[in-house]
Amino acid sequence: MDGLDVVGCERCDELCRSRSRIVNGVGPADADLLFVGEAPGANEDEEGEPFVGRSGSILDDALRDAGLARADVRITNCVRCRPPDNRDPTSDELANCRGYLERELSLLDPELVVTLGKVPSEHLLDRSVAVTKEAGDVVDVRLGDRSYRTIVSVHPAATLYDGSQRETFFETIAHAADLAGVSERDGGQSNLGSF
Secondary structure, three states: OOOOOOOOOOOOHHHHHHOOOOOOOEOOOOOOEEEEEOOOOHHHHHHOOOOOOHHHHHHHHHHHHOOOOHHHOEEEEOOOOOOHHHOOOOHHHHHHHHHHHHHHHHHHOOOEEEEEOHHHHHHHHOOOOOHHHHOOOEEEEEEOOEEEEEEEEOOOOHHHHOOOHHHHHHHHHHHHHHHHOOOHHHOOOOOHHHO
16 A cells, blocks of 8 residues: 555654664554554564564464464554664654654554554553553544544563563453454454444
């Protein structure tokens, strides 16, 4: 689909120097579920695809448990270039990339957006988010002239550092699949009408 990929952006000097490539979102342009992470890490920068390292393996496992494959969903990031030393993107870097994310959301028009971790949750919800406490909560997020149903999730990497987060993460992904109507358990019917 035209307009989804960012090509040749030079808005952030430091990110342009630290990246090997721009890492655009992957997955079908008609996906009902859109996962939004923070920024590419070293593996993503090398391979040119979001969530391909250890965190990506955990996301793949959670998708599989929910009856989905990576090919069924779209995965993107708030920032498309790897920050040096995998640091969090700055507020300026997030702002510089925001238009790209808004355009991607507008073109995709997903049933449900899943924010993976604190940075994308706070960036899209435009407020402080206690991710562990709010995991699984569904909120309306207004971007531009549109509103999107969004579910807050812990980052898959949180399950690596705190095993107690694994159940929360897997339950949130299963809940997202059910809400978006993409789970095998619900026959493909969106369950967002009640929200």
